[in-house]
Amino acid sequence: MSEPTQTFPVPESPATEVISTGLSDPSTTTPAAPAHGDVPVHPADAAYLPATEVATRAPGDDAARPYVTIVLPCYNEGRHVMREIERITAAMDVSELTYELLCIDDASTDDTLEVLHRAAAEYPNIRVMPFRRNGGSGTARRIGTQQAYGEIVVWTDADMTYENERIPELVRILRDDPTYDQVVGARTTEEGTHKWARVPAKWLIRKIAEKLTNQTIPDLNSGLRAFRREVSLPYLRLLPPGFSCVTTITLAFLSNQHDIKYVPTSYAKRAGESKFHFVRDAYRYILQVLRMVMYFDPLKVLMPPALWMLVIGVVKAVVDMVRHPFYFPASTVLLIVSGIMIGSLALLSDLVVRSRAGV
Numbered sequence: 177m178s179e180p181t182q183t184f185p186v187p188e189s190p191a192t193e194v195i196s197t198g199l200s201d202p203s204t205t206t207p208a209a210p211a212h213g214d215v216p217v218h219p220a221d222a223a224y225l226p227a228t229e230v231a232t233r234a235p236g237d238d239a240a241r242p243y244v245t246i247v248l249p250c251y252n253e254g255r256h257v258m259r260e261i262e263r264i265t266a267a268m269d270v271s272e273l274t275y276e277l278l279c280i281d282d283a284s285t286d287d288t289l290e291v292l293h294r295a296a297a298e299y300p301n302i303r304v305m306p307f308r309r310n311g312g313s314g315t316a317r318r319i320g321t322q323q324a325y326g327e328i329v330v331w332t333d334a335d336m337t338y339e340n341e342r343i344p345e346l347v348r349i350l351r352d353d354p355t356y357d358q359v360v361g362a363r364t365t366e367e368g369t370h371k372w373a374r375v376p377a378k379w380l381i382r383k384i385a386e387k388l389t390n391q392t393i394p395d396l397n398s399g400l401r402a403f404r405r406e407v408s409l410p411y412l413r414l415l416p417p418g419f420s421c422v423t424t425i426t427l428a429f430l431s432n433q434h435d436i437k438y439v440p441t442s443y444a445k446r447a448g449e450s451k452f453h454f455v456r457d458a459y460r461y462i463l464q465v466l467r468m469v470m471y472f473d474p475l476k477v478l479m480p481p482a483l484w485m486l487v488i489g490v491v492k493a494v495v496d497m498v499r500h501p502f503y504f505p506a507s508t509v510l511l512i513v514s515g516i517m518i519g520s521l522a523l524l525s526d527l528v529v530r531s532r533a534g535v
Contacts, residue, residue, distance in 0.1 A: 225319070241327075242301075243274045244274065244276070244330060244343075245321075245328070248261075248278065249282055250288050251288070251313075256334070256336055261295050261299065265301065267341040268343065275301055275326065276302075276324075277299070277302045277303070279302060282311060283306075305320070312417035317331055318415045328403070330343055330402045331400070336444060339442055340400070342441065343402070346402040349437060357434040357435060358434065359437045360426065360438050361400035364443070385426075393430070394438045396426060397422045398422060407434060411428040418460060423461060423464055423465065427464075428468065474529060478521055478522030482521075482522055486512060
């Protein structure tokens, strides 16, 4: 990707130095069955994993790594996860891409883990990672990406909603065009629960994100995406535990001038019971959009209201001066002082963002 004219500070990754694969043609090398990832698990994340999963891979094993890691979080998906696994493996097996399917059981209360173990015995490219306690889809995707072996990481869901047979297509875009760092399957329909409320809410949140990032975003929170693992590592610590993790990774890439390509995809009605709670999760989406833009460019959030308060306060002061010479009501003073305070906070926040080295 070409060097941007201006970038914002990148948060420091808790991981150690990433080991490159060193493969001449990583997409066509036959992988061996890996055991552990090359990034140490953060102590807070280690509580989710059995002790046997918290380890690192020796540098000498680089040649055995697959090119793609598909992270598949599973929570109470026992009735249909096998169908999703069959669909993904069928698409990947007929492609030229080497891969691993990292199935993460998020402490399911049904037979999901048993189904995953049976699938791992049948399909050699599957790696099962059971969580000791429920952490949410964001936690599963974060740990899965940290522990992935592939140069390209794919996020998707196990509920039969996304066109997972198109995963090779998304990966090839990244492989063949180095200017893109992420490819997102942009949904053209909405088939989720509470459709009457989700459509306008998502449209509003997406427009806010587009305004704050100055980018066109066809789908802000699609769960089907492929990205370069090494590029994503500094941003993983920013991911929240819930559904808004996909929104976060999109905004993190856009805010730091990483190019994203959107590929139109269809979206089917999910299998099983939805874990999405409209009011709670919509509120979290809005907060996460504001939080991410504040993290990378606080001026876009704080300076507009500061300037509006100042302009309204000054205009009101002129009117007050004409009507009552040298008398300014408390509301006028409050508007001007509030504008100055918020503007000062915006400048101070921007100074902190531009001067920090990492975090």
